[in-house]
Amino acid sequence: MLVRDIMTRPVVAIAPDMPIDDVIVLMGQRQLRHFPIAEDGRVVGIVSDRDLRTVGSAHPKSRPGVKGSDPVRDLMSAPVWTAHPLDPIDEVASLLRAHAIGAMPVVEEEEMVGIVTSSDCLDALIRMTGVGGAATRIEVELPNRPGELAGLLTLIAEHGADVASVLTTRSELDVAGFVLRVGTIDGRGLALTLREAGYEVTWPPERTTEEA
Amino acid sequence: MTAGGSDTAAAAPARFLYHPDLTRWSLSREHPFRPDRLQALYELLTAWELMPDGAVLAPSPLRAHELERVHDPEYVRAVRRLSRGDRVDDPRRFGLGTADTPVFPGMHEAVREVCAASVTAIEAILSGSTRRAASFAGGLHHAQRDRASGFCIYDDASLAIHRALDRGWRVAYLDLDAHHGDGVQQAFYEEGRVLTVSLHESGRYLFPGTGHGYELGTGAGRGWSVNVPLEPFTEDAAWLEAFDAVVPRALAAFRPDLIVLQAGADGHRDDPLADLCLTVRGMHDAYRRVVELADRHCDGRLLILGGGGYRPYAVAARAWAQAWAALIGRDTPERVPDAWRERWTEPDGTTPPAAALDDPDRYPPQPRRALIHGHVRAVARRALARLEPIWAETAVGATPTQEGTA
Numbered sequence: 001m002l003v004r005d006i007m008t009r010p011v012v013a014i015a016p017d018m019p020i021d022d023v024i025v026l027m028g029q030r031q032l033r034h035f036p037i038a039e040d041g042r043v044v045g046i047v048s049d050r051d052l053r054t055v056g057s058a059h060p061k062s063r064p065g066v067k068g069s070d071p072v073r074d075l076m077s078a079p080v081w082t083a084h085p086l087d088p089i090d091e092v093a094s095l096l097r098a099h100a101i102g103a104m105p106v107v108e109e110e111e112m113v114g115i116v117t118s119s120d121c122l123d124a125l126i127r128m129t130g131v132g133g134a135a136t137r138i139e140v141e142l143p144n145r146p147g148e149l150a151g152l153l154t155l156i157a158e159h160g161a162d163v164a165s166v167l168t169t170r171s172e173l174d175v176a177g178f179v180l181r182v183g184t185i186d187g188r189g190l191a192l193t194l195r196e197a198g199y200e201v202t203w204p205p206e207r208t209t210e211e212a
Numbered sequence: 213m214t215a216g217g218s219d220t221a222a223a224a225p226a227r228f229l230y231h232p233d234l235t236r237w238s239l240s241r242e243h244p245f246r247p248d249r250l251q252a253l254y255e256l257l258t259a260w261e262l263m264p265d266g267a268v269l270a271p272s273p274l275r276a277h278e279l280e281r282v283h284d285p286e287y288v289r290a291v292r293r294l295s296r297g298d299r300v301d302d303p304r305r306f307g308l309g310t311a312d313t314p315v316f317p318g319m320h321e322a323v324r325e326v327c328a329a330s331v332t333a334i335e336a337i338l339s340g341s342t343r344r345a346a347s348f349a350g351g352l353h354h355a356q357r358d359r360a361s362g363f364c365i366y367d368d369a370s371l372a373i374h375r376a377l378d379r380g381w382r383v384a385y386l387d388l389d390a391h392h393g394d395g396v397q398q399a400f401y402e403e404g405r406v407l408t409v410s411l412h413e414s415g416r417y418l419f420p421g422t423g424h425g426y427e428l429g430t431g432a433g434r435g436w437s438v439n440v441p442l443e444p445f446t447e448d449a450a451w452l453e454a455f456d457a458v459v460p461r462a463l464a465a466f467r468p469d470l471i472v473l474q475a476g477a478d479g480h481r482d483d484p485l486a487d488l489c490l491t492v493r494g495m496h497d498a499y500r501r502v503v504e505l506a507d508r509h510c511d512g513r514l515l516i517l518g519g520g521g522y523r524p525y526a527v528a529a530r531a532w533a534q535a536w537a538a539l540i541g542r543d544t545p546e547r548v549p550d551a552w553r554e555r556w557t558e559p560d561g562t563t564p565p566a567a568a569l570d571d572p573d574r575y576p577p578q579p580r581r582a583l584i585h586g587h588v589r590a591v592a593r594r595a596l597a598r599l600e601p602i603w604a605e606t607a608v609g610a611t612p613t614q615e616g617t618a
């Protein structure tokens with residue numbers, strides 16, 4: 001998945017000479033946490049709700065002497081980390097983490113085309129884990145050699161169930177772990193079929209029904 | 213909305229929706245969903261003399277196009293065609309012809325009858341002729357607007373709730389099935405006059421994968437979708453504690469005119485499809501609580517539906533006998549009649565237990581009991597922390613909250 005698939009657009013950008021007090025009002029109205037600051041369509045800075053909260057406070061990160069009536073230029077972070085629409089999201093997520101920032105403007109050919117936030121990355125991750133379609137979690141461990149996963153998926157298809165997603169949880173020399181989300185309510189019935197075919201199913205657990 | 217308490221309604225018997233047609237269908241040979249468990253339940257209640265004269269009520273037909281209130285016309289058309297053997301392009305896009313929901317002749321009529329039963333049950337309450345009714349054939353809470361899901365083709369619960377909304381009633385839908393009540397939640401996710409509360413095994417482990425604590429409802433429905441996702445192997449005590457922490461508060465905040473209970477019995481520890489570890493004793497305690505809450509909040513008005521339950525006789529029929537006994541204010545005998553146990557052996561050949569309530573000594577405690585209990589407690593606390601501020605806002609404003617538009 002790429003940045004262009006998850007970014008928010010259009011972007012609400014503000015001019016560098018807007019008074020900080022006005023930016024605070026705008027941020028409240030729009031329920032946004034980041035504003036890129038643009039001049040002639042080009043990104044020159046970014047300001048977050050956290051930056052705005054420090055104005056006039058004793059917060060260690062506040063800029064001394066900056067008042068609410070000053071232009072936002074005096075408060076903004078610059079230069080800005082930017083993303084490209086074709087960046088993979090893991091790349092963007094690692095930049096956000098490494099620099100402890102919450103959002104990056106997305107820039108293509110020097111023009112701002114969107115904004116991508118850590119929440120967008122998290123949402124994408126949730127989507128990738130297959131939330132959405134009604135499904136059951138199946139965990140398997142397979143010998144780590146070509147064709148094993150294909151064989152498993154074929155067997156599930158023959159069982160009559162759709163696979164909503166596949167995640168790799170570990171990949172070691174001789175064994176690979178997978179989490180599948182499969183479109184059936186009867187995960188145990190499917191697990192039984194897989195176990196009978198020799199697969200190592202680690203969820204749902206095998207269980208015997210004791211009797212009175 | 214409602215007419216005041218009438219003594220005739222209070223004295224009128226609870227109604228038990230029953231007709232042989234509700235028990236005779238099945239999705240396929242050896243399918244885990246066994247509608248004949250309703251017949252097993254009926255026979256057990258009769259053997260126990262818990263079926264008063266005048267209790268049994270047969271379903272009345274639905275209105276024309278009533279299914280289309282909660283389902284896409286195209287989907288209903290596809291079910292109808294497949295039901296009579298006509299071709300449909302790619303039935304799998306409707307969730308039909310799958311491992312879970314195979315196509316079978318007469319499927320439309322069979323499940324429409326289940327819907328008719330639940331709608332007839334709620335009408336008995338809406339008309340004031342009784343305050344309590346049960347439609348154990350119903351509770352098909354996974355059916356989606358445009359597709360079958362999780363053995364459920366049509367959503368009888370939502371159809372019934374719509375009848376109550378037509379009269380201006382506020383409905384609290386309480387779902388105790390092991391699986392999240394996704395179909396009903398989705399049907400009323402933006403509706404401020406329907407509260408849905410679901411206690412279920414976490415979607416992280418179990419179908420359908422939804423029912424997270426952050427699913428709260430939107431628009432006028434914000435705060436009125438309540439989800440309590442539980443750890444696998446949750447036992448009676450932790451489950452009841454989660455119930456007690458969340459359900460009474462939600463009902464007090466919402467102030468329903470009627471409670472609809474989905475009493476899915478697949479949370480039982482012997483159920484082959486899910487991983488909760490309840491016993492019939494714990495379920496019995498929950499049913500008693502629901503009846504008390506109905507008395508406290510809505511003049512006793514309560515509709516009980518069935519749901520999941522894949523030990524169909526040994527667990528589902530035995531558990532629902534407790535639900536019905538609670539509904540009519542009686543206790544069951546302590547022993548299950550031997551003749552019934554022999555007649556209703558499980559599909560795997562085992563005989564149902566002799567004890568009406570599960571003997572607690574029969575089951576050793578789960579090894580991670582304390583850890584699981586602690587997690588369940590944390591989940592319930594977090595649910596309230598999210599919801600109570602929203603409820604407080606609603607109560608103060610008196611008008612439904614509307615979220616700002618983006």
Ligand SMILES: [Zn+2]
Pocket residue numbers: 389390391476478519520521
């Ligand atoms: Zn269920």
